[in-house]
Amino acid sequence: MTNWIWRGLRGGILATRYPFEAEAMPPRYRGGVQVLDGAALEEYRRGEEACLPRALTLEGGGARVDRGRCIQCGQCQRVAPNAYRMTPEFELALVPDEVTAARERLRARVAPLGRSVHLRHVDAGSDASCEQELQALFNPFYDLQRLGIFLTASPRHADVLVVTGVVTTAMADPLRLTFEAMPEPKIVMAVGTSACSGGIFAADGDVVGPVDRVLPVDVRVPGSPPAPLAIIHGLWVALGRATAHAREAVR
Amino acid sequence: MTAASRLDAREAARMAVERVRSGARFCWLYADARGEAVRLTYVTDGDDGLEAFTGAAGAGVDSIAERVPAAYWHEREARDRFGVAFTGLPDATPALPPPSADRLRRGQGEELSVVLYGPVRSGIVESMRWIIETAGEDFVHVHPAIYAKRRGVEERFAGVPLEVAPLVAEHVSGATAASHATAFSRAVEDALDLEVPPRARALRSALVELERVHQHLDALAKLAEDGSLAIGAAQLLAAKERVHRLLAEATGSRFARGVICVGGLRDDLAPPLLEAAERGLDEVERHAVAAVEGFFGTQSSMDRLIGTGRLAPDIVRELGGVGPVARGSGVSCDARLRDGWLYTPLQGDEALADGGDAYARARVRAVEMRRSFRLIRNALDSIPDGPVRSSVPVREGSAIARVESPQGELLYYVRLEGGAPARVAIRSASFANWPLFVPSLPGNIFTDFSFIEHSFGLIHAETDR
Numbered sequence: 001m002t003n004w005i006w007r008g009l010r011g012g013i014l015a016t017r018y019p020f021e022a023e024a025m026p027p028r029y030r031g032g033v034q035v036l037d038g039a040a041l042e043e044y045r046r047g048e049e050a051c052l053p054r055a056l057t058l059e060g061g062g063a064r065v066d067r068g069r070c071i072q073c074g075q076c077q078r079v080a081p082n083a084y085r086m087t088p089e090f091e092l093a094l095v096p097d098e099v100t101a102a103r104e105r106l107r108a109r110v111a112p113l114g115r116s117v118h119l120r121h122v123d124a125g126s127d128a129s130c131e132q133e134l135q136a137l138f139n140p141f142y143d144l145q146r147l148g149i150f151l152t153a154s155p156r157h158a159d160v161l162v163v164t165g166v167v168t169t170a171m172a173d174p175l176r177l178t179f180e181a182m183p184e185p186k187i188v189m190a191v192g193t194s195a196c197s198g199g200i201f202a203a204d205g206d207v208v209g210p211v212d213r214v215l216p217v218d219v220r221v222p223g224s225p226p227a228p229l230a231i232i233h234g235l236w237v238a239l240g241r242a243t244a245h246a247r248e249a250v251r
Numbered sequence: 252m253t254a255a256s257r258l259d260a261r262e263a264a265r266m267a268v269e270r271v272r273s274g275a276r277f278c279w280l281y282a283d284a285r286g287e288a289v290r291l292t293y294v295t296d297g298d299d300g301l302e303a304f305t306g307a308a309g310a311g312v313d314s315i316a317e318r319v320p321a322a323y324w325h326e327r328e329a330r331d332r333f334g335v336a337f338t339g340l341p342d343a344t345p346a347l348p349p350p351s352a353d354r355l356r357r358g359q360g361e362e363l364s365v366v367l368y369g370p371v372r373s374g375i376v377e378s379m380r381w382i383i384e385t386a387g388e389d390f391v392h393v394h395p396a397i398y399a400k401r402r403g404v405e406e407r408f409a410g411v412p413l414e415v416a417p418l419v420a421e422h423v424s425g426a427t428a429a430s431h432a433t434a435f436s437r438a439v440e441d442a443l444d445l446e447v448p449p450r451a452r453a454l455r456s457a458l459v460e461l462e463r464v465h466q467h468l469d470a471l472a473k474l475a476e477d478g479s480l481a482i483g484a485a486q487l488l489a490a491k492e493r494v495h496r497l498l499a500e501a502t503g504s505r506f507a508r509g510v511i512c513v514g515g516l517r518d519d520l521a522p523p524l525l526e527a528a529e530r531g532l533d534e535v536e537r538h539a540v541a542a543v544e545g546f547f548g549t550q551s552s553m554d555r556l557i558g559t560g561r562l563a564p565d566i567v568r569e570l571g572g573v574g575p576v577a578r579g580s581g582v583s584c585d586a587r588l589r590d591g592w593l594y595t596p597l598q599g600d601e602a603l604a605d606g607g608d609a610y611a612r613a614r615v616r617a618v619e620m621r622r623s624f625r626l627i628r629n630a631l632d633s634i635p636d637g638p639v640r641s642s643v644p645v646r647e648g649s650a651i652a653r654v655e656s657p658q659g660e661l662l663y664y665v666r667l668e669g670g671a672p673a674r675v676a677i678r679s680a681s682f683a684n685w686p687l688f689v690p691s692l693p694g695n696i697f698t699d700f701s702f703i704e705h706s707f708g709l710i711h712a713e714t715d716r
Contacts, residue, residue, distance in 0.1 A: 002548040004482040007541075014489060026500040028523060030509065052415045073418050073509035078517060086503070122371050123378040125400045128712040129425030129506055132469060134375045136495070139488035153373030170399040171378055174371045200422060206403040225425055227505060 015143040016229070019236050023229055025088040030072045031223075031230070032089040033065045039083035047076035047084045053193070053200045056084075068094055068196040071224035090227050093234040094196070094220040103218050105185035107240040116148040117239065120158035120182065124175050124211065126165030129225040130192040134162065136228045149235060155181035160238060163215070166194040166201045167208040179215050187218040189238050191231060196220040260291045263306035264315050267293035270302060271319050276584070277571050278683075279662055280325035281676035282308070282333040289333050293322075294651060294662065294678075300589060303651060311336040320346035321571030324686060325678075346569040347689050363391060370399045377711040390692040390700075395685055400715040408665075408675040413439060413513050413643060416672055420663075421508050423677060424713035427466060429458040430656035431663075431713075432511035435675070438665040439513045442648035449635040451515030457524065457630040458498075458507045459654065460623040465494040466657035466708070467575075467616040467623075468539060471546060473705040474613055478552040486542040493535045501527040515640035528631055536624045543617050556610035560691040560703035563607060572687045574659015574680045575619065576707055579612035581605040586655035609706035616708075645670040656680055658708055679713035 016023055025031060033055070035044075044063040048056040055069035056076060063083065076084040095103075121134060137144040138151070152158050155178050167175060179188065190211040193199040197220075203209040211217050221234035258266075271277050275297030283290050291312065292305040306312075308329075314337040316323040323344045329335045363384050370378040380396040404423050411419055420435035421428035433455050440447055447455075472487035495505040501524040502510045510517055546552060562572075567580045577584040578601065585601045602618035604611035649666035659680030666674045684707060691703055 002483070002545040004480070004545070004549070007486065007545060008482040011486065011489070026496075028501070028503040029499050030503040050415065052411065052418050071418065071509075072504065073415070074503065074517075075415060075418075075509070121375045123376070123400070125402050126377065126712060127422050127425035128377055128710045129428070131375050131377055132426050133505070135469075136488065136492055139492050140485050141489060141492050151374065165400070166402060168400055168402055170401065171370065174378070178371050194422075200407065200419060201402055204403060206401050224508065225506070227499075 011140070014140040015146060016141060018229060018232060019147075019241075023090075025090050025227060025229065027088055029088040029090075029227075030074045030086040031227070032067065032087045032092055033070055033076060034085045034087050035063050035065060036083055036085055037062070039080065043080040043083040047080040050075045050079045053197075066197070067092055068220055068222050069193065069199060070222060071193050071199055073224075090230040091233045092222050092226070092230055093237045094222065095218065095237060103187055103238065103240055116150070117159040118150050118152040118157050119160045119162050119235075120152055120155050120178065121162045121164070122171075122175050122178050124163050124165045124171045124195065124214075125168035125207070126192060126194065127225075130164035130195070133225045133228055133231065134164070134191065137231060142228045142232065144232070144235075147232075147235075155179075156183065158182050159186060160235070161186060161188045161215070162191055163188065163195050163211045164191050166198050167211055167214050169206055169208055172208045172214050175211075175214055187238055188215050189219045189221065189234055190217045191221045191223075191234065192226060193222045193224045196222045199224065258304065258306040259310070260306035260308040260312040261310075263291060263293050263304035264312055266304045267295055268315050268318055270295040270297055273297075275302070276568070277319045277321040278660070279678040280322055280329060281664055281678070282329040282335060283664070283666060283674045283676065284333055289329075289335055291329060291335065292651075292664070301651060301653065308333075308335045311338060313338045314340040316341055317345050320344055320569050321683075324682070344570070344686055344689075346566060347686070362386070379711045385697070388696045390695055390697070393689055393692045395688055397685065397711070398715050400711055402716065404716045405675050405677055408672040410671050410673075412671055413667075417512050418509065423716060424656075424679065424681075424710045425506060425508065426469075426710060427462055427656050427658065427661075427713070428506045428508045429455070429462045429511060430654050430661055432508075433459055434652055434654040434656070434661050434663040435665065436511055436513045437652035437654065438650050438663040439643075439667065439672075441650035441652055442665055442667055443644055443646050444648075445514060445641055445643065447515050448638050448641060450519075450521060450637045451639045453630045453634050454516055454520050454524065454639065455511060457627050458502070458511065458520075459656075460626045460630070461494060461498060462507065463623045463657045464535075464539065464620050464627075465491050465498075467620040468494070468542075470616055470705060470708040471543060471613060474556065474609070474702060475546050475552060477701045477705060478555045480546070480549060480552050483542070483546050483549060483552065486538070487546065490535070490539040490542045493531070493538055497527050497531050497535055500531075512640070514643045515638070517640070519639045521634050521639070525631060525634065528627070532624075532627070539620065539624075543620065547614075547617060553610060555699075555702055556613055556706070557606070557608060559609040559699050560695060560706055561606075561608045562687060562691050564605075566690050567607075567687060570686050570690075571683050572659075573683045574656075575602075575612050575615040576659065576684045576687060578603050578615045579706075580607035584660060586653050586660045590653060590655070609702050612706040612708075658710060658713075659684065677713070677716060679710070679716070681709040681711065681714040682716075685709055685714055 475484040
């Protein structure tokens with residue numbers, strides 16, 4: 001018979017200190033895309049043409065990255081190494097231009113609760129990897145509970161709606177109903193490139209589009225799939241708690 | 252293999268049925284439309300490997316579902332998506348009792364209620380709707396309503412340049428991206444008669460086996476969680492995390508995405524993979540094996556699995572089950588036994604169990620995980636020198652390829668036109684296995700549901716596509 005208590009203790013503490021201390025993904029990890037200066041226009045164009053989800057646009061002799069569309073495949077860097085470089089950056093969360101009223105209200109409400117918040121997840125049409133990375137948040141390496149963040153089954157108890165995947169036609173109504181069942185204030189976080197922008201999927205008969213076609217989205221966490229650290233960063237941004245080691249999101 | 256035969260669809264269907272009668276396994280039926288003309292291809296797996304029978308569906312075709320129940324959902328798809336008229340297509344899978352057949356047997360006075368479970372369910376799970384008929388606590392009939400997550404990925408391939416098309420395959424099931432990218436690339440390579448360099452084959456083998464390790468750990472962790480074995484689940488998930496970290500170090504992606512391409516690999520991953528394996532593979536294996544052994548050493552957890560969700564080998568064969576679900580019922584079905592693409596074939600070492608219950612399926616995963624570590628080492632220990640990619644010609648062609656994904660046999664059909672896919676069809680392991688969920692439930696009670704679900708390890712994204 002397995003002695004789990006002994007095994008658990010013997011394993012020691014594995015949990016990261018992020019976001020209170022700095023963390024890094026391995027150097028080879030493909031997180032963000034950096035557009036390098038001074039390459040030939042032809043090189044920027046080659047990268048732009050190679051990009052399957054059309055995350056790159058040519059602009060004023062260079063290129064611009066729509067981070068919410070990037071699937072982190074690294075193809076731009078391979079075809080145009082002088083113009084693009086993949087970086088191991090993981091703090092990639094995006095917020096709308098204005099800090100949304102919902103985020104402000106949630107911040108005010110959770111402050112007296114020791115900032116404890118509950119998440120409700122809905123898969124709107126994912127490729128199944130985003131779910132596994134969300135699940136990983138609760139493994140001993142990330143241990144989300146240490147930040148006062150918990151999962152809840154009931155939307156009635158939820159503060160944050162975490163949505164994965166591009167929204168399919170069949171999932172649009174269930175997603176809307178879940179959102180409506182949540183009490184105010186509530187915030188919506190789109191997790192994964194497909195949820196943020198549709199990624200490689202365009203709206204057609206099967207697909208409605210990114211989450212913001214259906215619900216007001218407060219924070220977007222791109223990635224294909226986003227690493228658990230990237231999701232923690234997104235949650236931290238959603239709760240308005242960016243610290244010295246967890247950068248404020250790009251507007 | 253290439254799909255070469257050209258017949259009438261009726262003739263093709265007849266030949267497929269004959270093959271199944273003489274002991275072959277029915278794998279797949281897919282439709283491919285060129286303009287108005289729809290062609291059907293029936294795929295079987297026998298002693299000589301995969302065989303495909305293709306014919307024009309123009310004049311309509313007889314349903315073979317009564318004789319070959321495994322063909323039922325494939326015929327439904329061909330009908331609904333391509334308008335093929337199947338004469339005599341039944342209303343429900345013939346091998347299964349129709350919904351509510353038990354109503355009469357249970358006698359009058361006992362009311363059945365219908366419970367809609369999903370598509371939004373508790374926890375971090377994929378969306379799926381189950382329509383459950385119950386008389387209280389026990390399952391009478393369950394009807395999985397698939398396609399909630401249908402994104403049209405097969406259609407998304409059309410016209411995508413081959414250079415980036417494997418990225419679309421990785422979106423079919425991102426959790427098993429290496430298997431999908433390999434299967435797609437293998438089909439294209441066969442269609443183009445392209446030889447993949449041995450170095451790339453060894454690296455692909457290692458990546459697919461690492462994927463098997465993290466997915467089997469995922470399935471076992473969910474079973475541990477279902478039984479409220481908190482520390483066990485945590486240690487299984489921690490072991491899984493170590494695999495993802497190794498992959499991120501070596502490939503730049505925690506799921507090895509963006510590295511497999513047509514002709515081989517995009518980058519030479521051998522140096523970083525060897526370095527990461529040198530530094531961490533022993534430890535990854537030690538933690539994985541310890542967590543799995545601890546789980547199987549916990550009698551209270553095993554009690555929940557033993558006898559739960561039992562599947563007889565006959566129904567597995569009839570409905571065309573694959574992967575650990577089939578092997579848990581003693582039905583041999585491992586593409587690695589016969590497929591030449593692997594750098595280190597299994598050599599007759601198939602993990603089989605004969606209980607047919609959730610325990611047997613978990614056991615198969617545990618044994619396979621250990622063998623995967625051996626296959627990874629075999630591939631990495633003798634990694635051949637040379638290039639990792641062959642140049643890809645622009646040619647027409649079509650082919651079927653298969654890969655043993657963690658969930659089981661995965662089949663891709665690709666037809667190329669002008670250097671890009673014109674039609675891609677996918678028979679995922681989850682698509683083959685979900686109909687088996689229905690006969691595994693009756694006789695079990697509500698609290699068994701999650702154990703049975705997680706013992707199947709279905710990925711709904713690759714079922715719905």
